[in-house]
Amino acid sequence: MVSERKSIGVGLVGTGFMAKAHANAFNTIPYMFPDLPLRPRLAAVASTSLERAEETARRYGFEKALVGHAALIDDPEVELVDVANGDRLHAAVALAALAKGKHVLCEKPLADNLADAKRLAEAAARAEKSGVKAVCGFNYRFVPAVALAKRLIERGVIGRVYSFNGCYLQDSGAFEDTPAEKVWYAAPGGPKNSGVMYGIGTHLIDQARYLAGEIETVAGSLRTYNTRRDSAAGKIAVRSDEDGVAVVGFANGALGSIRAAAVAAGRKNRLSWEISGSRGTLFFDLEEINYLKVFLRDTPVKEVSGFTRVNVTQLDRNHPFMDIWWPRGHGIGWEHAHINEAAHLLARIAEDGPVGPEAATFEDGYQALRVVEAVRRSEETGMRQRVEDIGP
Numbered sequence: 001m002v003s004e005r006k007s008i009g010v011g012l013v014g015t016g017f018m019a020k021a022h023a024n025a026f027n028t029i030p031y032m033f034p035d036l037p038l039r040p041r042l043a044a045v046a047s048t049s050l051e052r053a054e055e056t057a058r059r060y061g062f063e064k065a066l067v068g069h070a071a072l073i074d075d076p077e078v079e080l081v082d083v084a085n086g087d088r089l090h091a092a093v094a095l096a097a098l099a100k101g102k103h104v105l106c107e108k109p110l111a112d113n114l115a116d117a118k119r120l121a122e123a124a125a126r127a128e129k130s131g132v133k134a135v136c137g138f139n140y141r142f143v144p145a146v147a148l149a150k151r152l153i154e155r156g157v158i159g160r161v162y163s164f165n166g167c168y169l170q171d172s173g174a175f176e177d178t179p180a181e182k183v184w185y186a187a188p189g190g191p192k193n194s195g196v197m198y199g200i201g202t203h204l205i206d207q208a209r210y211l212a213g214e215i216e217t218v219a220g221s222l223r224t225y226n227t228r229r230d231s232a233a234g235k236i237a238v239r240s241d242e243d244g245v246a247v248v249g250f251a252n253g254a255l256g257s258i259r260a261a262a263v264a265a266g267r268k269n270r271l272s273w274e275i276s277g278s279r280g281t282l283f284f285d286l287e288e289i290n291y292l293k294v295f296l297r298d299t300p301v302k303e304v305s306g307f308t309r310v311n312v313t314q315l316d317r318n319h320p321f322m323d324i325w326w327p328r329g330h331g332i333g334w335e336h337a338h339i340n341e342a343a344h345l346l347a348r349i350a351e352d353g354p355v356g357p358e359a360a361t362f363e364d365g366y367q368a369l370r371v372v373e374a375v376r377r378s379e380e381t382g383m384r385q386r387v388e389d390i391g392p
């Protein structure tokens with residue numbers, strides 16, 4: 001019975017886009033994951049404005065509306081702090097929550113600078129020793145096609161991995177007459193580092209590290225094409241990178257490329273990658289979230305060998321997460337990765353198990369930002385960088 005399960009008080013920081021995605025996750029879990037030993041209770045939501053917090057609490061069913069993250073972290077009813085506000089405040093909120101022994105789900109990028117990300121990774125590693133869990137919100141790990149790709153690679157189905165080539169493409173900055181307020185990385189008062197490499201490149205880097213292994217070397221370039229934009233305060237300077245590409249070398253010898261761009265006209269949110277190995281290739285495109293394209297050299301029927309577009313929602317036991325969702329062949333969407341991620345965190349809290357390797361740890365969040373900083377240093381110096389040399 002759902003009502004007999006233990007519950008955990010969730011405190012949500014933020015009232016925007018991600019707050020909506022996470023509130024949806026915690027609202028959905030009690031009935032879609034009936035076997036989960038821990039039931040989320042929507043204890044409190046905090047925003048910078050009481051009015052917005054109250055409106056969010058009403059809409060999503062939180063018991064309390066608070067102003068500022070400090071009040072939420074102090075609230076004894078809140079046992080899991082969900083950091084869904086802007087990048088600039090991730091470190092302050094997540095560090096304060098961990099210091100109080102609260103579990104944390106922190107949106108990506110882990111922080112808006114490397115020093116804070118390292119502090120967070122260290123704090124999470126310390127907290128883990130007393131059973132406190134921390135997840136960095138690289139939600140794409142929880143897309144069924146991505147989780148299936150991970151399984152196939154680990155089973156050696158595509159053989160030795162040679163390459164990972166990925167793109168994360170959007171177009172919010174593609175047009176020079178779009179005002180700064182409508183371009184997420186150009187808005188005045190944003191985080192310290194707000195470019196595409198921090199904002200979306202980190203998702204792709206996490207996919208690369210998760211699927212193909214640790215990144216060792218980086219040779220990259222960054223561009224800002226629209227260096228001035230209209231804003232309510234008149235023309236303002238924009239310095240954040242809006243396009244970036246890097247050649248990456250993996251510790252296992254594989255080679256790859258990573259491109260993050262917010263100037264790819266027509267692309268709204270296209271995360272895609274192709275991984276090739278000595279026996280086959282896997283291709284994923286977020287615009288076709290329920291499919292993984294697969295080529296395997298060793299197929300029994302030679303006449304139909306070639307790429308197969310596999311619907312990853314067809315096998316309830318063998319396709320990841322499909323025992324939870326709908327009957328065979330009924331697709332799922334973008335929001336389900338957030339739900340799967342939050343449920344995974346609750347399961348690990350309940351059993352006091354490690355959140356990785358399925359979920360990204362704070363260490364993963366830090367390592368992704370080290371790669372981003374390696375791209376930046378490569379752009380500055382014109383030289384290939386070793387990620388291990390990128391401090392702090």
Ligand SMILES: NC(=O)c1ccc[n+]([C@@H]2O[C@H](COP(=O)([O-])OP(=O)(O)OC[C@H]3O[C@@H](n4cnc5c(N)ncnc54)[C@H](O)[C@@H]3O)[C@@H](O)[C@H]2O)c1
Nearest residue numbers: 014015016017018046047048068069084085086087107108
């Ligand atoms: N995983 C993903 O797919 C994904 C997608 C988009 C954004 N993000 C990340 O999620 C985070 C939030 O992005 P968003 O698009 O929801 O932003 P948003 O601007 O829509 O929302 C941010 C919210 O934080 C609130 N806030 C700011 N300071 C606060 C404080 N001290 N206490 C409480 N609330 C505070 C703001 O009022 C606002 O409601 C960012 O770090 C972003 O990089 C992740």
